[in-house]
Amino acid sequence: MSHIAIVGAGIGGLAAAVKLAALGHRVEVFEGSSFVGGKCRTESIGGYSFDLGPSLFTLPAVYRDLFLKTGKPLEEELELLALDPAFEYRFADGATFVYRGSRGALTESITDAFGATAAHQWQRLLDRGGEMWRVSREPFIQSPIAPLRSMMRRKGVLRDTRIIAPHRTLRSLGRSIVSEPHLRMLIDRYATYTGSDPRKAPSALLTIPYIETTFGAWHIKGGVGSLSLALARRAETLGVTMHLSTEVRTIETSSNAVSGVRLTNGDFYPAEIVISNADATHTFNALLDAPRQAAKLAKAPPSLSGFVLLLGLRGRTPGLGHNTVLFPTDYDAEFDALFGSSPRLIDDPTIYICSPDDAAMRPHADSESWFVLINTPGTTFVDWNNHETVERYKDHVIDLIEQRGMTVRDRIEVCEVRTPADFERENRAPGGGIYGKAGNSRTAALSRTQNGTHIRGLYSVGGSVHPGGGLPMVGIGAEIVCKAIGPADSEVRTTSS
Ligand SMILES: Cc1cc2nc3c(=O)[nH]c(=O)nc-3n(C[C@H](O)[C@H](O)[C@H](O)COP(=O)(O)OP(=O)(O)OC[C@H]3O[C@@H](n4cnc5c(N)ncnc54)[C@H](O)[C@@H]3O)c2cc1C
Known part of the structure; x- marks a missing residue:
């Protein structure tokens, strides 16, 4: 049995904790914020519930496998709802198209x-x-x-x-x-x-x-953030110790092997294996003194971030399905603004509205909770702490939605925003990036930070490392790390990559 410390209770950290505890290891998770799940979290505000991060669950087999192999099946923990239609796409020229959930349809x-x-x-x-x-x-x-x-x-x-x-x-x-x-x-x-x-x-x-x-687009009853809570429950059932509001200051090493984690309050927890679920940039820049990796990471631009509107609305919007995308007139102008040499906000962005038809997420049948996401540059390029910028953009986005034929303003009961600055602060995501580094090259997948590191006993999981961001990939990454570590009765295996 190894004593394993996991830095961060995001989806990757939680998935690794569950699996490794089931493999017989002693696992402790250290999470800086007061909640589990990192970006994958559902929050209740004024009787409405909103997913703050993922709103679409794909490739559920990754988590079905994890839950089944570590106790009761996923379906006994969570209610998965298949989305058909998966999306409605509305184009600026008036065309619309419903993306059905099976190939025939x-x-x-x-x-x-x-x-x-x-x-x-x-x-x-x-x-x-x-x-x-x-x-x-x-x-x-x-x-x-x-x-x-x-x-x-x-x-x-x-x-x-x-x-x-x-x-x-x-x-x-x-x-x-x-x-x-x-x-x-x-x-x-x-x-x-x-x-x-x-x-x-x-x-x-x-x-x-x-x-x-092929494998479906899914919603989880109560919000996709319920996945994080289910993983945390499973981890605790398997004996994982969860330390919330507990920030790790450094991952300590000795003779090029990990020795444990040091908290910001000075306490030291020894560990033979440390798994960092923090963003790779944070891991190599702040938690470790690893200038070579840090310099390599610094060269790649951060991925997109997002501006999120959480709207609790009275009444129902005629014809609105679970997922709706409002495309702009000029999609390339949006990509130019987001990925050009000086990224900026644009007036005509793509707007994604997720309005789950889920009684557990709204106060009564005659209401809707909307999660609205606009892709934006992160905190490096826009001052998201500027209240005026945020308010102006919020009003602008509501105007745009109304221009596309949906009434919003007269129905608002809850209206909150989450900006890249919030993602940076709450999820410790550098620059507020949603997916770590942007995959803006044809070989991006091969140049991503590896799960194993040059330090013996140190591994990385999460959206900023191989095989990438999004719930399925993060779950697969956790599986790769757990395989490399192996069961408690085998010797601790290390990676040289
Ligand atoms: C707005 C938005 C929409 C998204 N939509 C989707 C979607 O529809 N479908 C989908 O599949 N994916 C989506 N994603 C992506 C998905 O949420 C992420 O890829 C995934 O949740 C990242 O998980 P992670 O394991 O990297 O952990 P993270 O969520 O990044 O969490 C890392 C955790 O580590 C903690 N931490 C960091 N440093 C320390 C430290 N020093 N000490 C202690 N704790 C620390 C942080 O507090 C955080 O809780 C979306 C993300 C966002 C933000």
Whole structure:
């Protein structure tokens, strides 16, 4: 049995804690804030409940597997609700399109909106995403990043490389398959799922629509943040000690091996293994003295951040489904503003509205709780502590929604904002970045920070490290780390990567 300290009770830290406790280790989690879940959290305000981070749950198999292997199945802990339609997309030219939850129904709805050729092309796009998923899942996503040389020696590498098309961007491959202009905007949007620019992000992000369509888009009753609470419950059942409001100041090492964690109050907790769930930049800059990694991380720009409006509204909006995206007139102008040399806010952004039809998230049937997300630059580029900027942008976003035919102002019972400055402060996310570093290069996946480190016994999990951000990837990353550590009766294995 090893004594394992985990820095951070985000989804990655919690998932690793559950698994490692089930493998027989003694696990302690140190979380700086007063709540578990990090970005994945549901908050109640004035009788309304809002997800503050993830509002869409995909690839639930990752967490089904974790819950099943460590006790009762996920479905006995949480109620998962399949979303069909998954999304409604509304375009600036008045076109609308409902993204259905099964491939047959989807073909019908694309045919109705944009014609049979467009539907056929979208199926081809999903097939390509599926092929990419099959060849990349086991060797790249569910495994530690291997050195390029050994990857190139893998059997079938030429065929797999042709499928993944590492030389192409999401936009260039997507547009070579799909010619319908509205559907092209949809392809671009998948880059923003990783905080990236479709004109630079890798084509392998075509796996996202494949996963969403094939394995479903899900809501969790009561809010997606319930996943964090369920993981924390499972961890505690398995004997994990959870220290909340307990900030780690340093990860201590001796002879290039971890020796424990030192808290901001000076207390020292010895540990043979330390897993950092903090953002990689924070881990290597602040918790450790690791200038080489810190310098490498400093070169990559942070991912997108977000401006969030939480709206508790009286009454119901006619025709509003669970997930609605209001596309702008000029999508490229938004990408230019977000990813140009001096990122800035724009007047006509894409607006995502999540209005769960979930009785557990609103005070009564005749009300709605909206989570509204706009992609924005983080705190490096916009002064999000400036009250006037925040208020002006809030009013502007409400105006934009009203211009698209939905009444908001007259119905408001709760109206709060969360800005990149809040993400930075509350989740210790550098710059307020939602997904760590932006994946704005075709080889981004291979240059991500690894889960193992150069220090013996030190590992990293979470959205800023391999295999990336979002709930499924973070859960897979935790699994990689737990595999590397192994069960309590095996010797502590270390990584040299
Ligand atoms: C607005 C928004 C919308 C999103 N939408 C989706 C979505 O729809 N679907 C999806 O799958 N994903 C979504 N994501 C991404 C998803 O939330 C993240 O990828 C995931 O939750 C990150 O988990 P993590 O393990 O990296 O931990 P984090 O959430 O980053 O948590 C890290 C934890 O470590 C703690 N910590 C850091 N340093 C210390 C320290 N020194 N001492 C003690 N504790 C420390 C922090 O306080 C924090 O609690 C969204 C994120 C945001 C912000």
